[in-house]
Amino acid sequence: MALVTVITGSVSDRTVVDPALDILRNHKVSYELVVASAHRDPERLIQIIKESEEKGTRVFIAAAGMAAHLAGAVAAHTVRPVIGLPVGSGPLKGQDSLLSTVMMPSGMPVATVAIDGGKNAAWLALQILALLPDGAKLQKELEDERERIRETIQDAEKQWLKELEDKNSVTA
Numbered sequence: 001m002a003l004v005t006v007i008t009g010s011v012s013d014r015t016v017v018d019p020a021l022d023i024l025r026n027h028k029v030s031y032e033l034v035v036a037s038a039h040r041d042p043e044r045l046i047q048i049i050k051e052s053e054e055k056g057t058r059v060f061i062a063a064a065g066m067a068a069h070l071a072g073a074v075a076a077h078t079v080r081p082v083i084g085l086p087v088g089s090g091p092l093k094g095q096d097s098l099l100s101t102v103m104m105p106s107g108m109p110v111a112t113v114a115i116d117g118g119k120n121a122a123w124l125a126l127q128i129l130a131l132l133p134d135g136a137k138l139q140k141e142l143e144d145e146r147e148r149i150r151e152t153i154q155d156a157e158k159q160w161l162k163e164l165e166d167k168n169s170v171t172a
């Protein structure tokens, strides 16, 4: 059983989707990856959504570029949470996919992350999964990750200030 179903409109979206898969894998969350275009093979997409639900998926991540209707099409066929990942492919560099993904009609939400925001798509999926009855371990991992982010920023700040101090002492 895969807890997260990751659907992407094309293999060409791979560089944006791979960072999401890495995060899910690092947190030992099972996922299934499917390449299925809402425009090029809509019937297969519906089949995949049905099968994923039957297999017990909890959340969908749908990544697509350009006229990106994938996440919306997934949301049309499930009431499980759908995270939309707009891909910055094509001449409009993702402005098109961002708007096509986020501007859903009411009652059909797609939780949309930033253009090429593969990592945040995975973090949001983990945050949803952490709410499940057996999600305490994941919850702790997410809290630890936030602490790690804070520490990284503070370390970088210290390093920057030290470099400035060194420069100032040379010019003094």
Ligand code: AIR
Pocket (backbone or CB within 6 Å): 008, 009, 010, 011, 012, 013, 037, 038, 039, 040, 063, 064, 065, 066, 067, 068, 069, 087, 089
């Ligand atoms: N796409 C594929 N089917 C529908 C859409 N919107 C998107 C893919 C990819 C872009 O079109 O998600 O970002 C280009 O796909 P390809 O396969 O031509 O490289």
